Amino acid sequence: MALSLYVDTARWRAHQKTVIDQFPGVIPVCKGNGYGFGHERLADEAARFGADMLAVGTTYEAAKIKDWFSGDLLVLTPFRRGEEPVPLPDRVIRSVSSVDGVHALVGARVVIECMSSMKRHGVREEELPQLHSAIEDVRLEGFALHLPLDRPDGTDAVEEVIGWMDRLRAARLPLHTMFVSHLRAEEQARLQQQFPQTRFRARIGTRLWLGDHEATEYRGAVLDVTRVAKGDRFGYRQQKAASDGWLVVVAGGTSHGVGLEAPKAMHGVMPRAKGVARAGLATVNRNLSPFVWAGKQRWFAEPPHMQVSILFVPSDAQEPRVGDELVAHLRHTTTQFDRLVER
Structure with a gap:
């Protein structure tokens, strides 16, 4: 006798489809305990609906999931000098939140996190000029913004992203792809309309896997x-x-x-x-x-x-x-x- 998780699979997958349809190019997130389902199950689900990239929390998770998912793996925890090296295939992309981190990842595929109003980690506006020479030695996949869930001060998430797009453009940095977290579908659509040359890709975990409580x-x-x-x-x-x-x-x-x-x-x-x-x-x-x-x-x-x-x-x-x-x-x-x- 056990503690069991019962899943209405048809309903669960129907909800997944609504999220996928709302967010073109969505990157499913599979981190921690796999949102209660386990890494292997979510990797299978992501492959089933055709995801080309899966976001994981750490390099240790990437090392496990690489055997269950054949697409690209985006590690969300930023690289730090001195971290324990974990053998990973070339299809793994590292998040970087500092100029020093970019310099340390010569030849690697990287996504550069910008400092959002979350104030958790990311490069700051004054550091952008230093990125010109740094990105010459890496394969830049794009920039990223991890945004807060709530905005009690009434600020606009779209305006925050636009502000960073303007800063990156002013610094003459490439804007081919922007990875975003915690935007509503209509907010991402507004950004895509305003910046048609940039591909916006939402990294979504909770809303995708746990959005339908029933x-x-x-x-x-x-x-x-x-x-x-x-x-x-x-x-x-x-x-x-x-x-x-x-x-x-x-x-x-x-x-x-x-x-x-x-x-x-x-x-x-x-x-x-x-x-x-x-x-x-x-x-x-x-x-x-x-x-x-x-x-x-x-x-x-x-x-x-x-x-x-x-x-x-x-x-x-x-x-x-x-x-x-x-x-x-x-x-x-x-x-x-x-x-x-x-x-």
Whole structure:
């Protein structure tokens, strides 16, 4: 019995097609844990819909995926002098975010990242004149801009890209290809219309693979059910049951990513109030699990174990049975499933 990822394959692929149709020349991104599907599966999907390039996070990922994808591989993490050398084929393209990095990659295929309002990494405007001599020794695939997801100050993503296009043109640098991230389809279309001689290529991961939330579902199988009365002790720490009910052992623990949660940026009074409430409950060992039974998200009876979680289901709910599956609201990018089930 397992933590399973169920995929409605026809629906999942239909969503992929809508994204591909909206973004001509899209470059699918396959990084981390493969957005919950795994690198091999996403490489197969990218090949299936005819992608000529696949973006990966690191050189280590490129070294693995090269055996599953025959097209070009774009490494998104910028090159740094002194990094561990990883043997890679010539079809691997390196991202570079500094003039020094360009100088160090003689003969390599490179994409040069420009410093966007993300302020994460990239060459700055004042460094552009230095790129003239540097790019003579590399095979320049184009420039790139990684843009923020939100713009609370009301700035325009298209105007930010145009600003960089103007700077690159003023510096007499080639503008045959611009790689972009986090633009809407209509924004990319505006740019393509304004700069017909430049090919804009969107690097897309989350929207492509996870954009249709109804196409996938995690479920954990029930392994054991034990009735407890109020006051009964249980578990590693021998806590007392708060009321009558059942201890439900379900597949899915910390090795699967259950119990892991990335920090969230909270905006507004209500989300902050809920966050404070959750933190307060955690101090008295009340932690909500991702597992749903009888229409309700159930509480962890104790912190999740390595491969299973123990939930508390009160006696006023239907008793779970061994073999039942509980839907689990899990984050794809932090979850490792035991099996994938195509539907």
